[in-house]
Every structure is written in C-alpha cells, then in structure tokens.
Amino acid sequence: MTNVRLLILLVALITISECKKLEEVKQTARKFPDGFLFGTATASYQVEGAWNVDGKSESIWDYLTHTNPEAVKDMSNGDIADNSYYQYKRDVEMMRELGLDYYRFSLSWPRILPTSFPDYINPAGIEYYNNLIDEMLKYNIQPMVTLFHWDMPQKLQEMGGWNNPHIVDWYTDFAKVAFEMFGDRVKYWITMNEPYEICHHGYGNVNLAPMLNLTGVAEYLCAKNLLVAHAKAYHLYDKMYRPSQKGKLFITIQSPWFEPENEGETETARDIMQFDLGQFAHPIFSKNGDFPEVMKDKVAAKSKAQGYQRSRLPEFTAEEIEMLRGSSDFFGLNHYSTHLVHRNNGDTVYAQPSNYDDMNVVTYQPSDWVASATDRNKVVPWGFYKLLMWIKEEYDNPPVIITENGYSSLPGLDDIGRVDYYRGYLNAMLDAIEDGVDVRAYTAWSLMDNFEWLQGYTVRFGLYEVDYEDPERKRTPRKSAFVFKEMVRTRSLDNNYEPDTTEMTIDEDK
Ligand SMILES: *[C@@H]1O[C@H](CO)[C@@H](O)[C@H](O)[C@H]1NC(C)=O
Numbered sequence: 001m002t003n004v005r006l007l008i009l010l011v012a013l014i015t016i017s018e019c020k021k022l023e024e025v026k027q028t029a030r031k032f033p034d035g036f037l038f039g040t041a042t043a044s045y046q047v048e049g050a051w052n053v054d055g056k057s058e059s060i061w062d063y064l065t066h067t068n069p070e071a072v073k074d075m076s077n078g079d080i081a082d083n084s085y086y087q088y089k090r091d092v093e094m095m096r097e098l099g100l101d102y103y104r105f106s107l108s109w110p111r112i113l114p115t116s117f118p119d120y121i122n123p124a125g126i127e128y129y130n131n132l133i134d135e136m137l138k139y140n141i142q143p144m145v146t147l148f149h150w151d152m153p154q155k156l157q158e159m160g161g162w163n164n165p166h167i168v169d170w171y172t173d174f175a176k177v178a179f180e181m182f183g184d185r186v187k188y189w190i191t192m193n194e195p196y197e198i199c200h201h202g203y204g205n206v207n208l209a210p211m212l213n214l215t216g217v218a219e220y221l222c223a224k225n226l227l228v229a230h231a232k233a234y235h236l237y238d239k240m241y242r243p244s245q246k247g248k249l250f251i252t253i254q255s256p257w258f259e260p261e262n263e264g265e266t267e268t269a270r271d272i273m274q275f276d277l278g279q280f281a282h283p284i285f286s287k288n289g290d291f292p293e294v295m296k297d298k299v300a301a302k303s304k305a306q307g308y309q310r311s312r313l314p315e316f317t318a319e320e321i322e323m324l325r326g327s328s329d330f331f332g333l334n335h336y337s338t339h340l341v342h343r344n345n346g347d348t349v350y351a352q353p354s355n356y357d358d359m360n361v362v363t364y365q366p367s368d369w370v371a372s373a374t375d376r377n378k379v380v381p382w383g384f385y386k387l388l389m390w391i392k393e394e395y396d397n398p399p400v401i402i403t404e405n406g407y408s409s410l411p412g413l414d415d416i417g418r419v420d421y422y423r424g425y426l427n428a429m430l431d432a433i434e435d436g437v438d439v440r441a442y443t444a445w446s447l448m449d450n451f452e453w454l455q456g457y458t459v460r461f462g463l464y465e466v467d468y469e470d471p472e473r474k475r476t477p478r479k480s481a482f483v484f485k486e487m488v489r490t491r492s493l494d495n496n497y498e499p500d501t502t503e504m505t506i507d508e509d510k
Contacts, residue, residue: 029492030430037441038488040095040463041104041404043149043193045078046450048108050085054124057114059151060161061453064209071211076456082448082466083473085128092135094447094464094475096506099488102142102188104403104443105132106149109174112181116153118173126181133185144188144403144443146252147175147233150198150208150453157210162199162222168229175233179241187247189237190332190403191230194254195280199223204355208453216353217312220299224314227283227324234327252332252403253280257383257390258363261342268343268361270294273390275359281331283316285395289325290316299358306353330440331391334404335425337376338383339363372417373408373459374452379417381424388432388439399438402429406445408452408459413501418463418480426493444484448475477504 045061052062065077084091095103110116111125133143148171152161156170175191183189192198201207204219212218230251237249255277260269274282274292282292290296291313299313316324341363344350350357370379384405391400407421422444433439449462457468463481467474482499489507 028496029490029494030427031492032430033433035440036491037101038484039100039102039104039144039441039443040098040447041144041443041445042082042084042447042450043106043146043151044108044111045081045149045151046446046452047082047084047091047105047448048111049078049080049083051077051079053085054111054128055114055122056108056111056125057116058154059108059110060154060157060209061151063154063157064211068211072454072456073458074456076451078451080473081451082475087473087475088128088132089135090475091447092132092139092141093506094477095136095141096139097477097504098447098463098481098485099507100141101488102144102441102443103136103447104144104146104188104190106146106151106193107178108151109148110151110153112177113153113174116155116170118177121177121181129182133182137185142188143182143186144190145178145182145186146190146193147171147178148191149193150202152210161203161210162225162229163203163218165225165228167225168232171229172232172236176236176240179237179245183241183245183247187245189247189249190252191233191249192226193252193403194334195223195226195230195251196276197254199226200355215351216355216357219355220313223279224316227280228316228320230284231320231323231327235323248329250328250330250332250401251280251284252334253277254334254336254404255387256336257338257380257387258341258361259338259383259386261340265342269341271298271359272341272361272363275355275361278394281391281395283321283324284326284328285331285398286325287396289321295359298360302353302358312353312358329399331395331398331400332403333387333391333400334445335384335387335402336405337365337378338380338386339365339376372421373410374455377408379407379421379424381428383428384425385428385432388429388437389435392432392437397436397438399440401441401443402439403443404445405442406461408461411449411460411465413465413476413478415478415480418478419483422480422484423493423495426487427495430493477501 069075114122199219199222203212203222204215206213258269258272260266274294278292283289300311303311341361344360344362348362365378405425407418409415409417446461448464449460449466452459464475464477482501486497
C-alpha cells in the first residue's frame with residue numbers, strides 16, 4: 001500500500017469514527033443550551049368552553065359552529081371543549097407535572113370585551129384570566145399570552161374583521177386593556193397567532209372561520225391590516241408599558257418548510273417561502289421591510305394582466321413600513337411539516353385570482369413520508385432544521401421562540417408516533433442551534449387534546465388525552481407526557497429513555 005493510499009484510508013477511518021461519535025451523541029442524551037425554556041400551548045376557543053357564560057359574547061368560531069355545523073368534520077364545537085374555564089387548576093397541575101417553565105394560552109376577546117370595545121370590560125372575563133395567571137405564578141410558571149388566536153368577536157367580523165382598516169384601532173384598544181389588566185404579571189406577549197392561516201385560510205379560502213373565500217383580494221387586505229395592527233400594538237407596548245412592565249412582545253408566524261423537488265425548482269421554493277412566511281416576516285424582520293419584492297412583483301403583474309386598476313396586494317405607506325420594521329422582540333415560529341414544490345405548469349387549476357394562482361406553485365408530500373393523523377402534516381424533521389437555518393440567513397439571526405410544534409394522532413395513551421415526532425424535531429432543532437440558530441425556547445402543541453378547528457375532536461395533539469365523554473373532561477397523561485417531562489427535568493434529549501408510565505407525579509423541588 002502506498003503512503004497516499006494509507007493516508008486516505010486513515011482519513012476515511014477517522015471520518016467514520018467521528019461520524020460514529022456524533023451518532024453516539026445523538027443516541028444518548030443531548031443537552032439543551034443553558035437558560036433554554038420549555039412550555040406547552042393552547043388557545044382560548046380550543047380549550048375554554050363556557051362559550052356563553054358570565055357575559056361572554058359570540059366569537060366567529062361560536063357563530064360558525066352554531067350556524068354551519070356541517071363545516072366541522074364531526075359536527076362538534078367548542079361550547080364546552082376542555083372545560084378549562086372551570087378546570088384551570090387541573091391545567092396548572094399538569095403544567096407542574098411536566099415541570100414547565102411557561103405556558104402559552106390566549107385571551108378570548110369577546111370574553112373580555114363583550115361589546116368588542118373597551119366601553120365595557122367584563123369583570124368575570126378578567127377574573128378568569130387573573131385566576132389562571134395567579135395559579136401559574138404560584139408555582140413559578142410564566143404566562144406567555146397570545147392576544148389574538150382566531151376567536152374574533154362576531155360583531156367585528158360583521159363589520160369586516162381584518163378587512164376593515166379600523167380593526168387596527170379596535171385591536172390596539174383590546175391590546176391596551178390586556179396590558180393594563182395583566183401586564184404587571186405577564187412578561188411574554190404574542191400579538192397574533194399565525195397570520196397566514198388567519199388571512200389565507202379564513203379570508204381567501206374556506207379552511208377556517210370566517211370562511212369568506214374571497215380569493216385573491218381579501219387575504220391581502222387582511223394581511224396588511226393585521227400587520228399594521230400588530231405594529232401599532234407593539235409600539236403602544238414599547239412606549240407606554242414596557243418601561244414599567246419590562247416584558248417582551250412578538251408575533252408568531254406559522255411556516256412549513258418548502259423543499260424544491262429538484263435543483264431546477266430552487267426559485268419556485270424561494271417564491272413560496274416569500275409568499276408564505278415572507279409575507280408576514282419580511283415586513284417585520286428584514287432589513288428593508290415591506291412585503292417581499294417577489295410577491296409585490298408577481299401580484300402586480302397578475303393583477304395587471306387580469307385587468308385590475310391596481311395590484312390586489314395593497315401597499316403600505318412609508319410610515320407603516322417604518323412602524324413595522326423591527327416590531328418584534330422574538331421571531332415566534334409555529335412549525336409542523338414540510339412540502340415538496342414545483343412550478344405549476346397547468347397541472348393544478350387554481351381559482352383566479354388567488355394567492356395560489358399568484359405564486360403559481362404546486363406543493364405535495366410524497367406518499368412514503370411518515371404520516372400523522374392530519375392531512376399534509378407528515379413527519380419531516382430535517383425540514384425543521386432547514387427552516388430554522390433559512391430564518392437565520394434571511395433575517396440576520398433573530399432570537400427565535402418555537403411557539404408551537406406537535407403531532408396529531410388518534411385517541412390512545414401509547415402515542416409512540418408523537419414520541420418519535422418530538423425526538424426527531426427536537427434533534428433537528430438542536431442541530432440548528434449547534435449551527436448557530438438562536439433558539440431560546442420550545443413550546444409543544446399541545447398541553448392536551450382540544451378542539452382542532454374544522455377537524456373538531458377527530459385528531460388529537462395533546463401530551464394529555466382528554467375524555468370528551470366525561471362531563472369533567474378528565475385529562476390523562478400519554479406516554480409522550482412522561483417523555484417530555486423527563487426532557488424538561490434533565491434539560492436534555494435522550495432518544496432511548498423509556499418512561500415508567502404508571503404514575504405521574506409533581507417534582508416539588510422545582
Ligand atoms: C371559493 O371560490 C372559488 C372561486 O374564487 C370557487 O372556485 C370555489 O368553489 C369556492 N369554494 C367554495 C367552497 O365555495
């Protein structure tokens with residue numbers, strides 16, 4: 001054997017052993033960074049119930065599920081949901097069992113402001129959230145509060161909801177009430193949950209309330225007004241409340257990862273990343289602000305060709321662009337899955353005009369990817385890594401809080417699919433952290449099963465199972481709850497940990 005060959009062999013051997021070592025690290029426990037925080041999340045309409053109790057008025061989800069029950073897969077609704085309005089102490093007990101640092105929940109606007117406006121602040125609504133917050137703080141669990149998680153007051157919807165530019169003031173008034181009532185104890189505020197889903201699935205389509213299906217126009221109006229409302233609430237907090245309350249405020253954007261089907265589709269993937277995540281992130285986190293260039297160009301060109309007098313994508317004023325730039329203390333990220341993309345060469349017919357037609361991209365998931373109980377939510381951990389790296393590159397490494405990540409199953413306590421999902425995604429997240437992404441906290445969706453919008457109770461996202469036959473809505477920890485608990489306790493991820501699931505306890509010394 002020549003020396004050169006020997007050298008090559010040696011290098012190869014060293015490389016193999018290095019890879020093995022890495023493998024071993026991943027096989028055993030991987031540490032989370034110092035100060036890394038863990039939480040779980042829910043949202044008001046999905047868990048609270050008590051839909052018409054103590055002065056609460058109707059939200060768009062009450063209205064939709066009562067007037068159009070067929071829209072929901074099992075014709076169910078959130079009238080009772082998890083009964084958390086009455087069971088909040090048990091919810092906090094579960095947070096203690098898991099050893100959480102924080103819990104993310106949302107405020108029901110029509111519970112706090114039954115007229116939609118601050119002319120009347122409902123004392124029972126305030127009391128409910130005070131009780132929940134105080135119960136959590138008693139055990140050192142920080143509240144992370146989402147101001148808007150989809151349950152818009154029905155009255156405001158009848159006035160256009162996010163399509164009426166006055167929503168900017170209405171929303172800011174609501175945010176002000178929340179800061180005044182709870183800001184002494186709440187240090188993490190999220191302005192909006194998943195703007196793309198709100199606007200595109202609710203206004204530009206029929207996948208969420210209010211199911212307007214005003215394709216190609218309403219979703220863009222919604223996007224603009226929602227973003228401006230976010231920015232206005234940010235600056236209100238920043239100027240009036242932050243100096244004394246010293247909290248953080250940010251927006252939460254849901255994004256899949258879009259992977260080009262092949263090298264020829266790189267630009268296609270870029271387009272959809274900018275139309276989807278970029279639509280809401282670019283105005284806030286990019287250097288220049290405003291909607292992404294590629295989105296402005298494509299919607300303007302299509303609109304022109306379709307005979308519109310102006311682009312269907314409304315413009316921000318220069319003042320709005322400035323107000324939006326930098327208006328978020330963290331990049332709040334919800335993530336579930338990944339899609340392959342290719343250019344639409346006429347193989348898919350989209351409504352015209354529409355967001356899908358404007359970007360002209362086809363997305364799909366190969367049939368051999370691991371499925372979950374929800375369509376289009378296949379298990380693709382590497383996509384999470386790529387998405388986090390993309391955010392780092394695109395927006396100059398903002399501090400990120402994962403505000404949702406989770407897996408849907410059918411009912412059952414032995415949820416090995418969920419355990420595998422969390423292990424896969426958390427390993428991918430740790431890979432991204434090792435490669436420089438500044439992730440500060442991780443939130444599992446969800447603490448417990450809950451009303452999954454138009455899927456009703458047919459799919460389950462909970463670490464705890466909820467018994468919907470039981471009037472008390474008994475909660476029982478799944479296997480994944482025990483695995484999550486151990487991860488939080490040890491601040492490390494052990495792929496081989498096998499929990500003893502006989503009894504869930506509270507570690508009092510935490
Ligand atoms: C939504 O609107 C498009 C036209 O823009 C139409 O083709 C489609 O059938 C509508 N969907 C529903 C469920 O009404």
